[in-house]
Amino acid sequence: MNGNDNKLKMCTECGTQYPESHTDNTCIICEDERQAVPQSGQSWTSHEKLLEKHSVEIKKINDNLYEFVVNPRFSIGQRALFVISEDGNILWDCIPLLDEGVIEFIKSKGGLKTIAISHPHYYSIMKMWAETFTCKIYIHEKDKEWVVNGGNSVEYWKGDHMKLWNQIRLHNIGGHFDGSSVIEIPWMSEKGTLLIGDT
Structure with a gap:
């Protein structure tokens, strides 16, 4: 993890990390309107501060699927x-915490090939995650305007579908945002599996 990224300000309400160039308080x-500023007003923290009292909890769903959440709850x-797949692992959506425990866990499972995100409420610290795992x-390109700290790792995809590997596909179906997407994993269950964010 980049030490400078650790100190960048992070919105306490939605967990989005902003670059150093972001100098206003919004x-x-x-x-x-799809999110909200708290009645107490906008407030900020940093990943470094978050690490002091929070950790990533890892829950096994099945042999090829694990859930990561911030414990105790944040934002x-x-x-x-x-998602563990033969030709490369995928992180579906992102959380605003990255600690040594989850880094070592992912490495033990073969690393991370890509991050795919359903919509802007999951952007959080995606740049830090992507740089940590290269x-x-x-x-989806329809949500490009909401990316505030993606770095050089972001690739915008177009259209209704995008093929990844091992029959895994992204589908832009709209909903919460114009770019809201789901990920289809046909082999994960008898009838196939959709991971949907909150679409």
Whole structure:
């Protein structure tokens, strides 16, 4: 993890991390009507401070799927799902915490090939995750305006579908945001599996 990224300000309400160039006191994601600024006003923390009292909890769902959540709960309570696949592992959505425990766990399972995100409420600290694992971030181009700290790892995909590998596909179906997407994993269960964020 980059020490400088650890000190970047993070919105306490939605968990989005902003770059050093962001000097005002607003979070564009919370100012949007689909989220909310707390009645007490906008407030900020840092990943470094968050690490002092929080950790990533890892829950096994099945042999190829794990859930990551921040414990105790932080911001809007995002969860990320870690998909283990033969030709590369995927993080579906992102959480605003990255600690040594989850880093070592992911490495023990073969690392991380890409991060794919359903919609802007899961952007959180995606840049830090991508740089830690030297991987790409796939976001639908319709949600490009909401990316505030993606770095060079973000790749915007277009259209209704995007093929990844091992029959895994992203589908843009709209909903919460125009770019809201789901991920299809046909082999994960008898009838196939959809991971849907909150679409």
